[in-house]
Amino acid sequence: MQLEGTILRGRDFEPIEGRVVVEDGEIVAVEEAGVHSDRIILPAFVNAHTHIGDSIAKEAGAGLSLDELVAPPDGLKHRLLRAASQDELIAAMRRSLSFMERAGTGAFIEFREGGVSGVEAIEAALDGLAIEDVVLGRETLAAMEVADGFGASGARDGEFGAERTATREAGKLFGIHAGERDSDDVNPALDLDPDFLVHMVHLEALHYERLDDEETPVVLCPRSNLVTDAGVAPARELLDRTTVALGTDNVMLNSPSMFREMAFAAKLYDVSAREVLGMATVAGAEIAGLNAGVVETGRDARLLALDGDSDNLAGAEDVVRAVVRRAGVDDVTDVVLGD
Structure with missing residues (x-):
């Protein structure tokens, strides 16, 4: 499976546009690419x-x-x-x-x-x-x-x-x-x-x-x-x-x-x-002691996707700040916990 959107990549949560590729419950690729999605993808x-x-x-x-x-x-x-x-x-x-x-x-x-x-x-x-x-x-x-x-x-x-x-x-x-x-x-x-x-x-x-x-x-x-x-x-x-x-x-x-x-x-x-x-x-x-908490290759696929175009998050200029201070349950589109 793939999740596309703005990815908060790595331990620094660097926002990049691209896709996260998941196979057998593991993140096998984090690809930087142009995509057509308003989702924000971060670790669960x-x-x-x-x-x-x-x-x-x-x-x-x-x-x-x-x-x-x-x-x-x-x-x-x-x-x-x-x-x-x-x-x-x-x-x-x-x-x-x-x-x-x-x-x-x-x-x-x-x-x-x-x-x-x-x-x-x-x-x-x-x-x-x-x-x-x-x-x-x-x-x-x-x-x-x-x-x-x-x-x-x-x-x-x-x-x-x-x-x-x-x-x-x-x-x-x-x-x-x-x-x-x-x-x-x-x-x-x-x-x-x-x-x-x-x-x-x-x-x-x-x-x-x-x-x-x-x-x-x-x-x-x-x-x-x-x-x-x-x-x-x-x-x-x-x-x-x-x-x-x-x-x-x-x-x-x-x-x-x-x-x-x-x-x-x-x-x-x-x-x-x-x-x-x-x-x-x-x-x-x-x-x-979990192999999770970061969006990077080799980590367990435990991920969260938010609707970056929700009424709550649309127009956010600082994505990380918006996720931390503004996002809520109503903004969740996907929770991936494994495959």
């Missing part, structure tokens, strides 16, 4: 931090603090998850996942509550969908063993050492929340040598020094951090030190739309549109 998004189980409780808990909303084991979301049946949980997650796929998300990294049954629930919700999942179990080592790794809450007082050791021995991914509520859990999290950190809002000079040395990747969730009054992460300082990706976090708090996350990040942080697009695509792919 990688949502690098989600809690899809929260789909059963959208917009619940208005006015509650961060701990009251999501702190384990008895935050509001954990009580609602326990109260839901497996069928209710699966049905709600499937609707969110279907929306994400339709809105151009090709892959996501999920922190999955509920132990083994929670991992099984999201795998059931994914049945028949093309979106690629990287599921990190929580709460038990058994959940890690049936998943792609372990997703930890904030480390304090030596927590999660056993889980980190077991995950490393299994050759799986270990991610952890850090610096969301305060800075106290950042050093303990870094001491675990995680594969990536989530949030990193509250940082001190020592943490920047450690990131200079260790370059641990970070996932930012700007909309979630403002909804929970966590604050604004130092995105510029983090990007200058390490790989930084974007995630939409709890479905309870925000729509799992990477279009919305990009637009918000571009207007909140001191970063360029190209940097934001990289955060939404190739950075998340690298954290997840």
Whole structure:
């Protein structure tokens, strides 16, 4: 198959006119040529931090603090998850996942509550969908063993050492929340040598020094951090030190739309549109270990096409800026996730 239009090529998202040729789920050519298409072709998004189980409780808990909303084991979301049946949980997650796929998300990294049954629930919700999942179990080592790794809450007082050791021995991914509520859990999290950190809002000079040395990747969730009054992460300082990706976090708090996350990040942080697009695509792919996130030969064909002549995008003079700050689900014409 071929997709023609303005291609945002490579890691720099250079706009070129041409076509992307796909065979057997792989990009086999990116050809610069004159074509007659208004489409804009870019990598499908990688949502690098989600809690899809929260789909059963959208917009619940208005006015509650961060701990009251999501702190384990008895935050509001954990009580609602326990109260839901497996069928209710699966049905709600499937609707969110279907929306994400339709809105151009090709892959996501999920922190999955509920132990083994929670991992099984999201795998059931994914049945028949093309979106690629990287599921990190929580709460038990058994959940890690049936998943792609372990997703930890904030480390304090030596927590999660056993889980980190077991995950490393299994050759799986270990991610952890850090610096969301305060800075106290950042050093303990870094001491675990995680594969990536989530949030990193509250940082001190020592943490920047450690990131200079260790370059641990970070996932930012700007909309979630403002909804929970966590604050604004130092995105510029983090990007200058390490790989930084974007995630939409709890479905309870925000729509799992990477279009919305990009637009918000571009207007909140001191970063360029190209940097934001990289955060939404190739950075998340690298954290997840996926061969995606870039339109170039040899990458998996996980692509998104937008209507550049839609009422929303027509007349854009800076295509990358328009995609990041202006584009939305209604502009999507094609989502290619494989052949």
